[in-house]
Structures are given as structure tokens and as C-alpha cells.
Amino acid sequence: MLKNYFKIAWRNILKGRFYSLVNIIGLSAGIAFTLLIGAYIYGELQVNRQLKDADNQYIVLSKWKDPNMGYPLTTTAELPRALKRTYSNLVANYYRWDGVSSTVSKGDKHFREALQIGDSTMLKMYGFKLMHGDSRTALNDPFSVVITQNIAVKYFGKTDIVGQTINIENFKGGKHDFTVSGVLDKTPTNSVTDLVTNTGVFMSAGAANFMGRFMDGWNNTGIAGYVQLQKGINPKQLDKPMLDLIKKNTAPQIAANMTPYLVPLKDYYLDAGNGTVKRMIYTISFIGLFILLMAVINFINMCIARSSTRMREMGIRKVLGGRRKQLIWQFLTESVLLVLLSTLMAMLWYLIGRPFFSDMVGREVLGLFSFPLYFYLIPLALAVFIGLMAGVYPALVLSSLRSVDSLKGKLSIRENIFTRKTLVAVQFGIAIVVLISSFVISQQTNLFFNADLGFDRSYVVYASLPRDWSKQGIDHMESISRELKQIPQVSNVSLSWEIPDGANMGNTPVYLPGADSLRAQSGQILTTDNQYAATYGISLKAGTFFTPAFSPGDENKVVINQTLAKSLGWADPEKAIGRQLRMQGYPPNFVVCGVTKDFNFGSMKGRIPPIVFLNVNYTNLYRYFSVKLNGNNIQQSIAALQTGWNKLLPGAPFEYKFVDDAIQKLYTVELQLKKAAYLATILSTIIVLLGVLGLIALSVQKRTKEIGIRKVLGSSAAGISALFLKDFLVVVLIAGLVACPIAYLLMQHWLNDYTYKISLSFQPFVLAVMILTLITAAIIVLQTIRAALANPAESLRSE
Incomplete structure (x- = not known):
């Protein structure tokens, strides 16, 4: 029928x-x-759920009473390890890492890669498989690395390359060969290898010294931390132990402001941001x-x-x-x-x-x-x-x-x-x-994309630089920027830590000398040279953007935006010129030499924040060259810039991007x-x-x-x-x-x-x-x- x-x-x-x-x-x-x-x-719902023992995996986040003191995404370096050692009945394992990027080379191949310096517990704790290599020992040696399949193919053309070496540059300009001890099998999307960026190279904690980074210390609050709890343990059971450890071991200022808490990795991806x-x-x-x-x-x-x-x-x-x-x-x-x-x-x-x-x-x-x-x-x-x-x-x-x-x-x-x-x-x-x-x-x-952001992003490209965070390194980079500016197709070049994509060095309280720091204004710190405003077309309301030619006195000068000037009581930008201000954590008084027109440094979802510009010669920190092209023939200009780059920075990859693309990522x-x-x-x-x-x-x-x-x-x-x-x-x-x-x-x-x-x-x-x-x-x-x-x-x- x-x-x-x-x-x-x-x-x-x-x-x-x-x-x-x-x-x-x-x-x-x-x-x-x-x-x-x-x-x-x-x-999306499967992210982090395929990790080994996913029900007991947690990330350690931080709440700060003063948001300028630390990042919500990180914790003190020692906390995860101390929890495992002191409360082993509650915590089964831990993992910590510090994320950086640097130039990785093999022969004539040079690329800038995302690196993760972390504990040797990573592979075992999350069940990440290796296509090649021994997961028990792969991250034990300070000069051994585990890499992904994509990185292996990128540098070697194959994945069976255990025992071969790649060269990694540190932040002082030094280079060292690292032996490939393992090649990761394909990993599911997760918030360990892909928390901020998709990492391709994993280094052991012992490599921190070579890279000039710190993986230890109770007052080091910039480390991503994870813990694996024992079966049947409620994360609330760790609230008091974590506070006790923080109060006992960290500086009083950190202990008074920081509250660590655990978030299940199964929930973190959906709730982040x-x-x-x-x-x-x-x-x-x-x-x-x-x-x-x-x-x-x-x-x-x-x-x-x-x-x-x-x-x-x-x-x-x-x-x-x-x-x-x-x-x-x-x-x-x-x-x-x-x-x-x-x-x-x-x-x-x-x-x-x-x-x-x-x-x-x-x-x-x-x-x-x-x-x-x-x-x-x-x-x-x-x-x-x-x-x-x-x-x-x-x-x-x-x-x-x-x-x-x-x-x-x-x-x-x-x-x-x-x-x-x-x-x-x-x-x-x-x-x-x-x-x-x-x-x-x-x-x-x-x-x-069509609104006036307060700066000109057209025909501006940026590229990451090899790091030498010293006075000599700054002088060398500024010399190279002047050489690049001589290229006919280049209008201007700026050395800075930031590009206008919202990612900056952090916030700090800014206040007038003699004023109560508790009533300070929170200012975003941007670290740039004196060509940043000219490169990005940022208008000045008063004063100058540092000085046309650097002099030692520029180290104590700062440039602020209109919003910060108004919040400090200078409604007329001209009245801010020559005045002093202080920033928490920075010893001297700074002198205001310029006030910029307000501009959207980050997303237009939020209001324009107070901004203070520090000179790169004061911080000795930088990440990018921003290059303003003349716009006549983009492809020809890029080719000329690449030729000049290869001549002045041999061995450093010229991996450029347009600022427009960086801004697009905000949305x-x-x-x-x-x-x-x-x-x-x-x-x-x-x-x-x-x-x-x-x-x-x-x-x-x-x-x-x-x-x-x-x-x-x-x-x-x-x-x-x-x-x-x-x-x-x-x-x-x-x-x-x-x-x-x-x-x-x-x-x-x-x-x-x-x-x-x-x-x-x-x-x-x-x-x-x-x-x-x-x-x-x-x-x-x-x-x-x-x-x-x-x-x-x-x-x-x-x-």
C-alpha cells in the first residue's frame, strides 16, 4: 500500500x-x-570541546579594580604553577605561555611568525598529537621547537623534518638555531594555540631567556595561564586559594587590585570579547x-x-x-x-x-x-x-x-x-x-569606513621589523627610516610600536604634578617617533609633534590629544604647551610639546579615549615601520620599497599590509x-x-x-x-x-x-x-x- x-x-x-x-x-x-x-x-560550539579532559580545563583570567594595572586575559606568572604545587588535590596540571612574534629563517626563507613560549605540559595536558616526534620530550630542551604542519611545509616543503633546524631572532638582534623536535598533527580550533593569534611555533619555557622574556615572578602579570582541575572539583573551590596566594606573594598594589578567577575553556570562546x-x-x-x-x-x-x-x-x-x-x-x-x-x-x-x-x-x-x-x-x-x-x-x-x-x-x-x-x-x-x-x-x-577618522590612512602600508630594543637599535632603525624616505615613491616613514588599529601598549594614569593620582585620567600610551603625525596626517591643534630633528631633550616630551588636554583642565590646547604632567610608573615629569586633534585610534564602537604619545627614544620599544606611499602607482611603489627594504634590512622579511586592512579587521x-x-x-x-x-x-x-x-x-x-x-x-x-x-x-x-x-x-x-x-x-x-x-x-x- x-x-x-x-x-x-x-x-x-x-x-x-x-x-x-x-x-x-x-x-x-x-x-x-x-x-x-x-x-x-x-x-563554533565545538571550539575547545575536543581538548583532552575538556570538562576540567580552565583559563585563569583577572579582574582589576584599576583597569590600567593589568590585562583581563593574563595573570601573574607564578599563580598556575603555585596552584599545582600547593593544591595538588585540587589542580591536576597547569600551562603558561607568553606570546611574541619574531623573524624565523631557513636558508633564504625569512618570515615573521607567531611564537608561543610555554611550559612543557602543553602537549600532554591538552592531548595534542604529534605527526613526528616524541610528545613526552619535545618541549624539554631550551633550543628545541614544536611547529605546525603549515610551518613545516612552508620552510621545508614536507612534514617529516624532526632533527632539522630553523633560525629564530631575539629582541636584541641575536639569532640562534632551534632544533625541530616535533610536528603537530592538525589541531581543532581552540583557545590555547589560537587564543590571540594562530601560533605556528612553540618554544619551551627555557627559551624565554634567549628571547629576553620572563616566564616567572609573582609581579609579572602578563602571562596567559591555564589549569586542569582534578575530577569532581568545582572551580569555586579555588577562589580562596588563589586570593591567598596573590595576597601572600605579590606586591601590595597588585594584591589590592587583582582578583583572579577561572573560566571553563568550553565557555570561554563563546563569552570572550x-x-x-x-x-x-x-x-x-x-x-x-x-x-x-x-x-x-x-x-x-x-x-x-x-x-x-x-x-x-x-x-x-x-x-x-x-x-x-x-x-x-x-x-x-x-x-x-x-x-x-x-x-x-x-x-x-x-x-x-x-x-x-x-x-x-x-x-x-x-x-x-x-x-x-x-x-x-x-x-x-x-x-x-x-x-x-x-x-x-x-x-x-x-x-x-x-x-x-x-x-x-x-x-x-x-x-x-x-x-x-x-x-x-x-x-x-x-x-x-x-x-x-x-x-x-x-x-x-x-x-x-567612510567617516572621517581624524587621520589619513590612504596609501599607508606597515611592516613588522626585526627587534633590537636598545638605544643602538632605535638609532639604527631611525637611520633606516631616513634612508627609506629617500626613495622617490615614498612620502614619509615612521617608526612606532602601534599602528592605528586599537592595539596599544596599554593604559596608564595621567595627572598633573602635585595632584592626587587617585583622580588621574586614564590615558592610552602610543610610542612613536616624530614622523608619526606626518605619516598618518594627524592634525595638530597646538605645538609640534616632538621636534623635526631628535634631540636628547625629546625623551621627556609628550604629545597628547584634545580629549586628554580637556580632561586635565586645558580646554584651550595652546595653554597645554610647555606644561608638565606625570604618568604612573614613569619616573620623571613630562613636558607637553604638542596637542593633536582627536582621532579614532581604534574602533568607532567606543568613544575617543585620552591619548598620550611617548617618544620611541624614551621607551626603546618599536614594532613597525609605517610607510606613506605617493599614490601614483601602488605596485611600482611597493616594488621600489621592497628593493630598498631588502638592501637596508637583509634577512628581514618584507611582509607588508595596508592600514586599511588592519582597520577592516576591527569590524x-x-x-x-x-x-x-x-x-x-x-x-x-x-x-x-x-x-x-x-x-x-x-x-x-x-x-x-x-x-x-x-x-x-x-x-x-x-x-x-x-x-x-x-x-x-x-x-x-x-x-x-x-x-x-x-x-x-x-x-x-x-x-x-x-x-x-x-x-x-x-x-x-x-x-x-x-x-x-x-x-x-x-x-x-x-x-x-x-x-x-x-x-x-x-x-x-x-x-
Whole structure:
């Protein structure tokens, strides 16, 4: 019997090819998009969950009463190790690391790589496998390194390279060969090897001395720390032991300000950065559910609308002895079969769309056959559920008709037009909300890139430098910057620790001499030379940006921005020139030599902070050359710059990036959301229009006789088209009236996260409704005009 149901269902699907195809394409698009979103969310939820003993793995974070004293992401260097030694009944293991970057060389290959100097416990504690090498001893030797597969292939062209060496440069300009003791197997995305950046080279803690770093000390608060708890231990049990250790061993100032706490690694990734990943998951989940809901409504609506054309078929079946139960099963079988076909097509869309979707969300989405077996039951269950939902109404209604009424084509039960129109209105409403959201997100994102940031980032490239953090190293780099500036294609060069991407040396309290330091203003420290303002086009409100030629007196000079000047009581920038200020942790008084116009050093999500510029000759710290090109021929300018770089800095890789790209990274989530909104807009519009196309075609088919009679009585083609337009456009307008306030509330809530934001105007709301109205009208006119122009004799003869 079931075989017969499927056979008849297949024949009916083929008989109505057009309607079946419209239904399948619309639903498959919604299912495919939902599956891609589900795969993305599944991948995000798996981060850190594949680590060995993941349920007991924790990262040690810090809360600071004074946020200028330390970083939330790090802890004191000794704390994780002391917890293991002192409270071994609570802590099973620990891991600490310090992240740096430096030049790595092999033969004529020189690249700047992310390095992680850490304890030898890493491999065992997290269960990271080695393709080659012994995990028990790989990180024991100070001059041994473990590298990833990518790094192995990059430098050696293969992975079986244990025993070979690579050369690493330290921050004093010294170089040393390191023996490759292990090559990591592919590791899942995690917050150990990929906490801040994707690390490629892992060094033992013993290498810290060579690199000029410190992995020990209770007052060293810049180390990332992790602990693995004993089974059954609650992290709250370590709150008091950690505070006791901090109070007993650290400096009083640290003990009074710092509170360490544990966060499960399984939760950390989702909650980091004020829950950026979690917010992205929620947002994209809602988008996916909206699209799926639209596709399901469209499918159900089409099934209900088309079912009324099969009344005579139901009557004949009843006359021939068909029972109501059999008729119900027939309808349900056809509906489920259509959804199963849509699901199969969705799988094909998934395979085609996965690379594009991965690019959109900035993360590799799992392949179709990479999920656990239970995952494949979800689309199957969804297909059966949607099929039953779509088929149950027509099955119950049509199977309940009397045989005489069915044979006459008479629907004795009143057709529920209101329900169908409501479903159509919901579809249009969702499409309007998505379209408005897309416009608003696009406008907000464009604001970030088109607004005046207070500096000129055009034609500026930056590149990391080999480190020699000494007076001689600074002199050498400033000499090279002057040489590079002589290149005709180069307008200016600046040596600095920062580029304007929001990452700086940290904050420090800034106050006037003799004032109470407790009332100090928190200032962001930027370390630059005297060419930084000229390179980035930062305007000065008063004074000079240090001095044109460096003199020893410049070491005690600082430049501040308008915001800091005002907060220190100098509303007139000119009054700040020559005045003194103090910074906590820096011994002398500094003299203000310049005040810059306020500029957005970081993201426009927050307000412009107080900023103080220190001279690189005072700190002896630097990371980058920022180079302003003349802009005539970018490729030619880059080539000339590379030639000069290779001549002046032999062995140092010239790995340049545009400042525009660095700024773009500040808005990664917004750009991903913008792409998702565009895709959702396209899909929702397609699904709505497919629904309109199918419903209009069915409506025209059912009203063929009416159209013929109207033509005979003198009605024009435009008048007939207007009948159908009126039905649908009223629904669109009602949907718009309901959807616009909902979209306004959603977008207003989203914009509240930003300090600098657009003002919501009527434009996106009016545009969204107009665009959808015009496209719908065009579809309706194209569908009805053919029937309206047909010979009425043909339509009347069909009856």
C-alpha cells in the first residue's frame, strides 16, 4: 500500500511540474541556508570541546579594580604553577605561555611568525598529537621547537623534518638555531594555540631567556595561564586559594587590585570579547529561522492552494471505494515526498554554497559528511515534520467532502482565504524586516569606513621589523627610516610600536604634578617617533609633534590629544604647551610639546579615549615601520620599497599590509553580519517571489472561466491584472505596516551597541516596502497579462 502511495504521489508531482518545481526550489533554498547556519553554529560550539579532559580545563583570567594595572586575559606568572604545587588535590596540571612574534629563517626563507613560549605540559595536558616526534620530550630542551604542519611545509616543503633546524631572532638582534623536535598533527580550533593569534611555533619555557622574556615572578602579570582541575572539583573551590596566594606573594598594589578567577575553556570562546561570538550565533540563528519559516510558510501555502484543484480526483476515488484514511495518507505521502526532494536538493545547495558561506562568516564550515551520525537525523525529522504540517490541512478538508460535491468541483466547506492571506502577509513581513535590516547594517558599516577618522590612512602600508630594543637599535632603525624616505615613491616613514588599529601598549594614569593620582585620567600610551603625525596626517591643534630633528631633550616630551588636554583642565590646547604632567610608573615629569586633534585610534564602537604619545627614544620599544606611499602607482611603489627594504634590512622579511586592512579587521563581525544580511535578503526575496509566482499561477488557473466572462463583458487586460494586483498589494502594504515598527525596534536595539551610529531615517523602511511592492507587482502583471490577453472562447470552452 505504501508503495502505491509513493507511486501515485510521484505521478502527481510530475503532472504539476511547474508548481512542484517552484515549491521544491523555494523550500530547498530555505533548508540549505538553515543547514549552513546550523553547521556554522555546530562548529563554533565545538571550539575547545575536543581538548583532552575538556570538562576540567580552565583559563585563569583577572579582574582589576584599576583597569590600567593589568590585562583581563593574563595573570601573574607564578599563580598556575603555585596552584599545582600547593593544591595538588585540587589542580591536576597547569600551562603558561607568553606570546611574541619574531623573524624565523631557513636558508633564504625569512618570515615573521607567531611564537608561543610555554611550559612543557602543553602537549600532554591538552592531548595534542604529534605527526613526528616524541610528545613526552619535545618541549624539554631550551633550543628545541614544536611547529605546525603549515610551518613545516612552508620552510621545508614536507612534514617529516624532526632533527632539522630553523633560525629564530631575539629582541636584541641575536639569532640562534632551534632544533625541530616535533610536528603537530592538525589541531581543532581552540583557545590555547589560537587564543590571540594562530601560533605556528612553540618554544619551551627555557627559551624565554634567549628571547629576553620572563616566564616567572609573582609581579609579572602578563602571562596567559591555564589549569586542569582534578575530577569532581568545582572551580569555586579555588577562589580562596588563589586570593591567598596573590595576597601572600605579590606586591601590595597588585594584591589590592587583582582578583583572579577561572573560566571553563568550553565557555570561554563563546563569552570572550563581551560575547561577540555568542551574539553572532544568536543573530545568525534568528536570520536562519526567519528564512526557514518563510520557506515553510511558502510551501504550506502552495500545498493548501493547490489542493482545491484536486476535488474531482477525490470524488472519483470515493466513488470507487476509497476510504477517508487512505485519502489522508495519500495527501500526507505526497507532501512528505516533496519535502524529502527539497531536502535532497538542499544538500546539493549545501555542497555548492559551503565555500561562499565559509568566506562570509570567516570560518571554515564543516563538510556535509563531517558530522556525527545523529546530526543527519535532524534534516530527516524536519522533512517529515514540514511534510505533515503542509499536508494535514488539505488532507482533512478534502477527504471530508461528500462525493457528489467533489465530483461537481464544489467546496462545501468554505475555503479559508484569510488563513492563506495571513501566511502570505507573514512571509512579506519577514522579507521586509530582513530587507530593512540589510539596509541599516550596510549604512552603519559604511559609516565606519567612510567617516572621517581624524587621520589619513590612504596609501599607508606597515611592516613588522626585526627587534633590537636598545638605544643602538632605535638609532639604527631611525637611520633606516631616513634612508627609506629617500626613495622617490615614498612620502614619509615612521617608526612606532602601534599602528592605528586599537592595539596599544596599554593604559596608564595621567595627572598633573602635585595632584592626587587617585583622580588621574586614564590615558592610552602610543610610542612613536616624530614622523608619526606626518605619516598618518594627524592634525595638530597646538605645538609640534616632538621636534623635526631628535634631540636628547625629546625623551621627556609628550604629545597628547584634545580629549586628554580637556580632561586635565586645558580646554584651550595652546595653554597645554610647555606644561608638565606625570604618568604612573614613569619616573620623571613630562613636558607637553604638542596637542593633536582627536582621532579614532581604534574602533568607532567606543568613544575617543585620552591619548598620550611617548617618544620611541624614551621607551626603546618599536614594532613597525609605517610607510606613506605617493599614490601614483601602488605596485611600482611597493616594488621600489621592497628593493630598498631588502638592501637596508637583509634577512628581514618584507611582509607588508595596508592600514586599511588592519582597520577592516576591527569590524569583522559587522562585515560578516552585512554579508549574512545580504544573503538573507536575496533568499527571502526569492522565496517570497516564488510563492507569489505559484499562488498567482494557481489563482489564474482556478479563475479561468471568470477571466473569460470578464473579457466577453468588455473588461480590459489592465483591469483584469488590477484584480489580482489588488489582492496581493494590499497584503504587502499591511505586512509593511506591521513589519516596519518591528524592524525599527530591532535595529534601534542593535545600534545601541555603538557610540558612533547612523540615525534611523524613513529611507530604508520606504525603500524596502517599495522594492518588494514593485517586484511583486511585476511578477503578478507578467503572470496575469497572458491570461488576460487570451481568447475568451478558449477559457469558456475549458468549462
